[in-house]
Amino acid sequence: xxxxxxxxxxxxxxxxxxxxxxxxxxxxxxxxxxxxxxxxxxxxxxxxxxxxxxxxxxxxxxxxxxxxxxxxxxxxxxxxxxxxxxxxxxxxxxxxxxxxxxxxxxxxxxxxxxxxxxxxxxxxx
Numbered sequence: 001x002x003x004x005x006x007x008x009x010x011x012x013x014x015x016x017x018x019x020x021x022x023x024x025x026x027x028x029x030x031x032x033x034x035x036x037x038x039x040x041x042x043x044x045x046x047x048x049x050x051x052x053x054x055x056x057x058x059x060x061x062x063x064x065x066x067x068x069x070x071x072x073x074x075x076x077x078x079x080x081x082x083x084x085x086x087x088x089x090x091x092x093x094x095x096x097x098x099x100x101x102x103x104x105x106x107x108x109x110x111x112x113x114x115x116x117x118x119x120x121x122x123x124x125x
Contacts, residue, residue, distance in 0.1 A: 002026050002114045004096050009119030012086055016123070020081040022096030022116060027077040029053060031098040034079045036070060037109055038121075040092035047107030049081060059106040064090075086123045093118040 008020040022034060033052050039045040050059045051070040058070050069082040079096060097112035105111035 002031060002098055004098060004114060004116035006094065006096050006116045006119040009094060009121045011122040011124065013125050014087055014123055016086050017082070017084045018086065018121060020083070020094055020096075020119060020121075022079045022081075024077040024079070024096075024098065027098075030100055031114070032101075032104075033099060033106060034070070034072075035097045035099075035106060035112055036068075036081045036094060037097055037112070038090075038092040038094045039118075040089075043092070045095070045109045047109055050106035051079065052106075061107055083121070086121075088123045091121060091123050094121050 003025045005023045006020060012018055031053060033050050035047055035050040037045050037047045048061045048064045049068055049070045067085045071080050095118045096116045098114045099112045101111055101113055
């Protein structure tokens, strides 16, 4: 069964950058995508970015488009979320996730059925 482990969270000042990593063990192409979702305090978990495992197409929420980039290390089962120009509203717990469910919902949290444990990102001066 797929296991996902995130790392790279921390505290950063507004305008700063962080890179999150997601290591996937027992990964195969049975898993359709790697998604990044975040949950701010008191808010629902929202999808912010996704990369297809078949053709590497990417999808972004409007709130992060142009600032965040998803990518994969071709030599490893490791995916990254590069976050630039961070804002206080980017604060939250960030999760990587994957799915074996049919359909296509890259930014829909209900589409994902495998989750990492999350990593905290705090943007504050």
